[in-house]
Amino acid sequence: AQTVTQSQPEMSVQEAETVTLSCTYDTSESDYYLFWYKQPPSRQMILVIRQEAYKQQNATENRFSVNFQKAAKSFSLKISDSQLGDAAMYFCAYRERNQGAQKLVFGQGTRLTINP
């Protein structure tokens, strides 16, 4: 079974600085999707960024970017110019490409604190 591991239970960063959240995963599949979700205090899950494994180019969304290392099975999230609104739980998630449904496997999460 696929597993997703986030080894940093908590991280903190000064406002306006850059922070990187780590994620590793284990799979025997070659084609899959990886995601970062944000869960603010409201507890609603918000998709931050998505990476398709067959694409070598790292995904970016404004201040959010990923470092996808397929051979190392690593998928880190970089947040640039951190803002107070970025404070949340961040979850890394995996999904096989050839599934008929959105069956995601989630990591344990990293709590990000932004210091003003």
Add this chain to the structure above:
Amino acid sequence: DGGITQSPKYLFRKEGQNVTLSCEQNLNHDAMYWYRQDPGQGLRLIYYSQIVNDFQKGDIAEGYSVSREKKESFPLTVTSAQKNPTAFYLCASSQYAGRYNEKLFFGSGTQLSVL
């Protein structure tokens, strides 16, 4: 506004009692999902449904039941067989079950606690 509505926001269960969590979507999505979130853990899939009157077990289906009689609704029943029901439950939907890059939309969740 389109979205997913979960109710109630907080729910309390007595020992031996079945409780039902509601999930309604007006996005005209085909597929719907139930996830469970425990403290310090990520989400785990309980059940999912890709079409009306059909559903499949996820990774932790024991002690739960679902129905999908209408496209818009996917209620989850936590039965007395679920010995550790205290958790945060999230409902989600996606437009097409079979599309590879479909985005998941989440509701705002229900916190279930045991009295």
